[in-house]
Amino acid sequence: MSVTDLLTTFEIITIIFTTYSIIISTPIYVSVLVYIRRLSNKPPFNSPFYTCFIALGIIDLICYWLYLLKKLQFWGVTLPFFQPYGSPTATCSIIYFFIWFTGMAQWELNILISLNRFVSLMFPNIYQKAS
Numbered sequence: 001m002s003v004t005d006l007l008t009t010f011e012i013i014t015i016i017f018t019t020y021s022i023i024i025s026t027p028i029y030v031s032v033l034v035y036i037r038r039l040s041n042k043p044p045f046n047s048p049f050y051t052c053f054i055a056l057g058i059i060d061l062i063c064y065w066l067y068l069l070k071k072l073q074f075w076g077v078t079l080p081f082f083q084p085y086g087s088p089t090a091t092c093s094i095i096y097f098f099i100w101f102t103g104m105a106q107w108e109l110n111i112l113i114s115l116n117r118f119v120s121l122m123f124p125n126i127y128q129k130a131s
Contacts, residue, residue, distance in 0.1 A: 015075065018068070026061070033057040049116050056109040063102035070099060 033054055039045040040054070073082055081091035120127040 011075070018071075021064075022068075026064070029057060029061065033061075049113065049120070052109060052113045052116060056106065056113065059102050059105045059109060063099070063106055066095065066099045066102060069095065 036045050036050055037054055040050065044050070069079070072079060081089055081095075083089075
């Protein structure tokens with residue numbers, strides 16, 4: 001098996017998993033977020049954890065779709081705002097900024113959720129007073 005065959009195999013696997021993610025995982029994720037949001041005024045969904053979870057879910061979806069937008073050019077789909085390839089465009093710079101921003105937001109929200117879970121486990125009295 002040559003390197004080209006191996007790369008082609010990985011590209012096919014990536015396309016299969018990406019298609020699965022678009023068709024199956026994304027609608028399920030959106031459904032979970034909508035369900036939690038609709039019940040956000042009732043326990044247990046009115047806790048700070050679920051507020052962070054919804055925020056992270058929205059950021060995850062935005063980041064994922066921006067990633068797909070960027071990934072299309074590697075699969076041979078050319079988008080006009082990425083051209084010319086040799087020089088940056090304003091639209092491309094804005095998209096890359098939002099990719100960076102949502103990535104940082106994911107990182108910070110994951111830390112916030114971890115801190116929330118830590119406080120709820122280690123200091124349950126403090127957590128229940130805050131909730």
